[in-house]
Amino acid sequence: MTAAILSIGTELTRGELVDTNATWLAEQLIALGFDVPEHATVEDEAGVIVEALQRLAARAKVVIVTGGLGPTSDDLTAAAAAQAGAQALVRDPVVLDVIKKKYASFGRVMPEENAKQADRPEKATVIPNPVGTAPGFAMPLGNATCYFMPGVPREMRHLFRETVVPAIAGQAERNTHQLHLRTFGRTESRVAGLLQGVEEEFGVTLGYRASFPEIEVKIHARAATEADAERMAREAAGAVRQRLGDCIFGEREDTFPDAVGRALRDKGITLALAESCTGGMAATMLTSVPGSSDYLLLSAVAYANSAKSRMLGVNPEVIRAHGAVSAEVAAEMAEGARRISGASLAVSITGIAGPGGGSEDKPVGTVWFGLAAEGHPTVTRHRLFPGERDQIRTLAAYTALRLAMRSALGHVGD
Template identity: 60%
Template sequence: MTTPAAILSIGTEITRGELVNTNAAWLAEQLTSLGFDVVTHLSVDDDVPRIVDALRDVSSRARVVLCTGGLGPTTDDLTAEAVAQALGVGLVRDAATLERIRRRWESLGREMPESNLRQADMPEGATVLRNDHGTAPGFSVEFGRTLFFFLPGVPSEMRGLFGDWVVSAVGPLTERTTYQVHLRTFGRPESQVADMLSDIEEKHEGVTLGYRAHFPEIEVKVLARATEPRLAEDRARAAAEEVRNRLGSIVFGDEADTFPAAVGRLLRRRNWTVAVAESCTGGLIGQKLTSVPGSSNYMLMDAVCYSNASKNRVLGVNNEILRAHGAVSAECAAAMAEGVLRIAGSDVAVSVTGIAGPDGGTAEKPVGTVFFALARAGEETLSKRRQLPGDRDRVRELAAYVALDWVARAARGDLAGN
């Protein structure tokens, strides 16, 4: 059985939606990797009675609770006061903590403001968590059977205290360990990916699959639990291998990978160079390719030709094609790809032209209509039309991914059906 854990985020800026709560997401991942079952996330505003109620609520649900926020020097930083009230104790000023805060201000060449005194006020009986990453110390207390850790809301300080104090303290409280493998995919919607993997959990003991959309990618998280670290790792890796086999080439890498880097690896493997001609994406494809260190080994040229005149003058797209078919057409896309292939002398070239919106669509070519072309010397130029969903930013982002995916498929020799 896994040990339940909870996360409590304190701050009116969170409950009002003024601040995205990245701390909770990060802490949940860390707790899960340590073997805990995160059963709830709770946010509460800067109000002592409501914070007290929240503390009592989460203490009834979890063995370990990680709390962030409300440890600063201002009058709306009320966490220590609320914890003291919940425990029925007073606040005491910790001399060692106060001295550390004072020295930190001195190291900055400034006198400590009077308001920072309250950061040294701790609930009686609390264990102080020294903060070597900022001025706000944390603390821990026990509330019944529940162990609470109170961490600063500043992400860098929160992560620092988590590593310095929390990991070693909570490790003995869970009987199971976990191992995760993250696989990143592009090319299928989340529902299809889930359908393709529907029986993985049944086949692999202790394994749970999770899915997370990072448009336009889908991340598959393979989480394995076991009583021993090696067993958890073996389970996760075995299940991940089957996931890779099921999904095939739409899996492009692991958690730390990027789609452009994966495309770059394929180009390097084939010793290919690439050139790009862009219209509606406005340089986005080239930006993605050149975001990868070492991309100069395979990226030769990115021609951003937005107007019809530039398509003609730079890429040599025949004006008759533009008059007869328009800039948003398979014929124009093919001429763009052939033009940049000729100019750059690359092994492969890809082009994109379309209507990203919000204006410019017609009944025949509505917003989201995008044409792509792929050219190689001595081979027939391929073209395709896609109707891409979403607003302007999403159409452009997805178009860039589709173009890169086509280059990757060409490098793999997998162009069946375009």
């Protein structure tokens, strides 16, 4: 069974906002067994919305629509849906009362403009929105049932999970299974090259999505039954894991900081970070995870040479002799961070992120890492990263955390 996605918003067609809703919805629909042959994005113009709705509803059995349900003059989705279905646009008194009460719970009076959010096509069914002011609605149109939801991602996802999924889950043939493996450490072309032959061997389809600096590998299997499809996908995933090794850090919703934190916590390892060119990026990534204080003891940003000496005890003579971006300084930064924090592991970062500051011997993108682990000699690692300043800093922060994760897993200095 086919499903289509329609995203409404001039901010999307102008490139002012990235449409993350469509990506998320497509993944959810495919997981439910739907084919999703088309995503459409249209501006906030009634005639364009009407045409898109009628066209998609003639081709798909389910149409998921997001955006244009707000209180402003350019929010035209409800009116366009009514026009597309040749229905009257009505103001629902029950919905209007809910919106008023929601504002009252905040100690506010509902602005008159928000009354518009109670409008719906006459034959539509309201989809309540407990996490926002704009309810959704569902209505038949052409060959399809159309589900209209707010464009705010948090609200849209809630309505989709709580209302739309129960309504459509039984409509598609459940004979597919999809797995997502998330990686860091190899380029998209290298990942694809390593996985040549997997599709043919296991009868699956592989897809790749780059979200710098990560690469996601999607394994899609279709079979006579859902159980067979799941088996095929998992067998293929085993081959993918074998070929890509530990550059795979998680599945689907796992984040890289989640994976690093999980490795540290599972092994009972505490971490200290000493950052220079990354300016605290690695620590920011780790502390985005609740409970990171269980394993992150110290984050020291020692940007200036004097700070490296004063905060971390780096010998000024070592800096003068080898430069701040060197194996020797990276080692002393890591050792100092471990000494003052009492952590079982410390990782340091010192590099040249650019655009200036490079030389023939140490070009922009040169980064040194130090790793000081309890019971092991201090080791250093060198990388030369490509890209602009932000890319170099991001790659350096990821690499430092990958060193910490691999150390926690028993690969000290690998």
